[in-house]
Amino acid sequence: MSDALAPGAVIGILGGGQLGRMLSVAAARLGFVTHIYEPGANPPAGQVADRVTTAAYEDAAALEAFAASVDVVTYEFENIPTEALDLLEAHRPIRPGREALRVSQDRLTEKTFLQGLGLNTAPFADITDLDSLRAAIGTIGTPAILKTRRFGYDGKGQARLRSPEDAEAAFADMAGAPAILESFVEFTHEVSIIAARGLDGQVACFDPGENVHREGILHTTTVPARLSPSQRTDAVLLAANILNALDYVGVMGVELFVTPQGLIVNEIAPRVHNSGHWTQNGCAVDQFEQHVRAVAGWPLGDGRRHADVVMENLIGSDMERVPDLSRESDVAIHLYGKAEVKPGRKMGHFNRIIRTR
Amino acid sequence: MSDALAPGAVIGILGGGQLGRMLSVAAARLGFVTHIYEPGANPPAGQVADRVTTAAYEDAAALEAFAASVDVVTYEFENIPTEALDLLEAHRPIRPGREALRVSQDRLTEKTFLQGLGLNTAPFADITDLDSLRAAIGTIGTPAILKTRRFGYDGKGQARLRSPEDAEAAFADMAGAPAILESFVEFTHEVSIIAARGLDGQVACFDPGENVHREGILHTTTVPARLSPSQRTDAVLLAANILNALDYVGVMGVELFVTPQGLIVNEIAPRVHNSGHWTQNGCAVDQFEQHVRAVAGWPLGDGRRHADVVMENLIGSDMERVPDLSRESDVAIHLYGKAEVKPGRKMGHFNRIIRTR
Structure with missing residues (x-):
């Protein structure tokens, strides 16, 4: 542990949303102090x-003052401007590293990287x-999905x-942003x-979870996921392959489509991931502590x-369900301390413990 | 839930030590905001x-400004000056209530109260x-323990x-403070x-834990405790008896001696308790969230x-064990963010998960 930070060290977190908030709590549990960097006022992470x-x-x-005040920099989202990263990295290590950010910030780069790994x-x-x-439609066919190369999340x-x-019409939706066309994958889940x-x-690796989305936003993650033993092994091997190729340090979320022909990598996120929140009530060490x-x-x-x-997930007015949820045994509630409820806004989540083993 | 605080409400916590710190994290998890009141600078709870x-x-x-800024007042320790409580209570509810504090702040009052409950x-x-x-020694005999009526903790x-x-010599040790003499109980654990x-x-009630002390400070708590089924029932009934008698709101720690003649109440603490830290890794809802x-x-x-x-518990230089502990699977580490290591100072604890069920 010669490179290990001792308790009392300061972990700088870029982004003050719910992921930064739960990272901050996990860091505190290990005796670290956290410093949040966030453009928006009163970030949820700031409360903890x-x-x-x-x-x-x-x-x-x-940025300079922030870097000087911390021992290591991490982040809760991948779309951090390159110039900011350059500046921070001159002073302190950024983990996960720049290569993971470079690859995951651009869907074209990411897909090309994944293909390169086989x-x-x-x-x-x-x-x-x-x-x-039009040419791509000729090759790939329809149905297909056009996505901006950068800054997409939650179906945006x-x-x-x-x-x-x-x-x-689809091209017009991109508003001139560079994009990629992806073939629509016929996946079972x-x-x-x-x-x-x-x-x-x-x-x-944590056990894979099975995700259901609603309106482009993660709705539920269920563990265990429906996977055959060989699919589970494949999932672990391909995740390890990705992490090793990037000389990665930290937690990564890897989304996979399950098809009759095997697993297809949908996308990677170089950070803790909404689909890993179940670990808070399913494991002794959750994804946030693991990342820290x-x-x-x-x-x-x-x-x-x-x-x-x-x-x-508790999205927008789902917050009205909290009083009822608080009465249910086996439900662990996790709220994000966001003052204002907005449609589509992630306000919290809950973990329903189905069975201990 | 008409009396229930909604997420976003502010919970005021008197005391900024490790118990206030872990209460603060639990409160945040339920979407509450916390405000710590603490005479000492840079309290551990302040970091979260x-x-x-x-x-x-x-x-x-x-105190007035603090009360005005919160929706409810709770505390991490029982020895809060009465005048401060009077002032706070004029503005906001204090939970657990004053009667629990009055009873537990004085060993004589506490013992008399417990006896009154049978x-x-x-x-x-x-x-x-x-x-x-000398007269008491004649009645109670020796061995016996002389204890100050107020402000005792961790064997002090x-x-x-x-x-x-x-x-x-024992009387001189009390330095003039009012005291009680307690017969030494022959307990098995x-x-x-x-x-x-x-x-x-x-x-x-959480499952009872079995405590081992070293030099007057809690060393380990093991669950399950060695108790017969009827002793377990007795423990729950007597705890409920105490809580109901005090019209109590919150978590209480009840220490019991196990003797061949049955359970003897040693003392009560009107707050989350060191011997309940195991709940963080043994239950979906831990003692801190339960209190909140x-x-x-x-x-x-x-x-x-x-x-x-x-x-x-990790006391003083036990902090040197953290690097080794961090390598052990099934060990969950909880550190308190205290800058200075001092002999006898509680720096953290760890929960070793022996077996999931």
Whole structure:
């Protein structure tokens, strides 16, 4: 543990949303102090962090001061401006590292990287203009999905093409942003695997969870997922493959489509992931602590699952369900401290413990 | 839930040590905001609280401002000056209530209260001077323990009498403080039961844990405790008896001696308790969340135990064990963010998960 941060060290977290909030709590549990960097005022993570810097990612002075005050920098989201990362990295290690960010910030780069590892992805094509879209439809066919290369999340920046005639409208939806066309994959269900890699190269995976989305937003994650033993092995091997290729340090979420022909990698997220929230009530060490352990240079924790869990997100007015949920035994509630309820806003989640084992 | 606080409400916590810290995290998990009141600078709880007031319990203005900023007041320790409580209670509810504090702040009052409920305690006598001590030794005999009536914790303010000749030295140890003499109980082991009572009068108990002390400080708590089925029932009934008698709201720790003649109540603590830390890794809802649920007027959570656990405190230089502990699977580490290691100082604890069930 010579590279390990000692308790009392300061972990800097870029982003003050719910992921930063739960990372902050996990860091505190291991005796670390957290400093949140977030452009928005009163971030949810600030309520459980020792320190908050409210500043833009373009504010060089604020970034410098932040870097000087922390021992390591991590983040809760991948779309951090490159210039900010350059500046921070001159002072402190950023974990997970730059390569993971570079790859995951751009869907085209990500898909190309995954293919280069020999992993299965949906057929895709680089879309620069309407002509290239039409040509891609000719190769890939429809149905297909047009997605912006950057800054997409929770179904935003996506347009479905049911037939070639949808090309123009879908292209217009991209508003001129570089995009990729992905073939629509005929999958039976979607799973994700939350994988971690330590500073020493050790890899550990949580059990895969099965995800159901509603309106492009994760609705539930159920563990165990419906997977055959060989599919489980495949999931672990491909996650380890990705992490090792990136010399990754931290937790990553890997979304997979399950098809009769095998697993197809949908996308990777170089951070703790909504589909890993079940670990808070299913494992002694959850994904947040696992991430903190990795970025702090600690040995990875034991992520063995001790319970079957269904995680369900509380979106917008789902908050009205909290009084009823609080009466249910076997439901563990996790709220994010967001003052304002908005439609589509992730306000919290709950883990229903189905069976301990 | 008409009396229930809604997420976003502010829970004021008197005391910023590790118990306040873990209460603060539990409150945040349910969407509450916490405000810590603590005379000492940079309290451990402040690292995970939204707001900290650093002021003395004699600072009326600070107490008024604190009360005005919160929706309910709770506390991590029982020795809060009465004047401060009077002032706070004029503005906001204090939970657990004043009667629990009045009873538990004074060993003589506490023992008398417990006896009044028909519960077994060690024989005791009120000691006001050396003559009353000598008279009490005549009745109670030796070995016996002389304890200050107030402000004792972790073995402080106690003197053992092996024989009547120790009377003078033991009395001198009390430095003039009012005291009680307690008969030395021949117990086989000590257990504690962490019990909770909601605003609606509902009572729920965690499984009893078995405690081992070293140098007057809790060393380990093991669940399950060695108790017969009827002893388990007795423990739950007597805890419920105590909570109901006090119209209690919140979590209480009840320490019990196990003797061949049955259970003897050693002492009660009107707060979350060190011997309940195992619940963090043994139950879906731990003692901290249970306390927050109670004081917020929520239904109590499901405290069923899903694992056998041994909790061990990390005292002073035990912090040097953290790197090794971090490598052990089935060990969940909980550190308190205290900057300075001091002999006898509680720096953290760990829960060793022995077996999930």
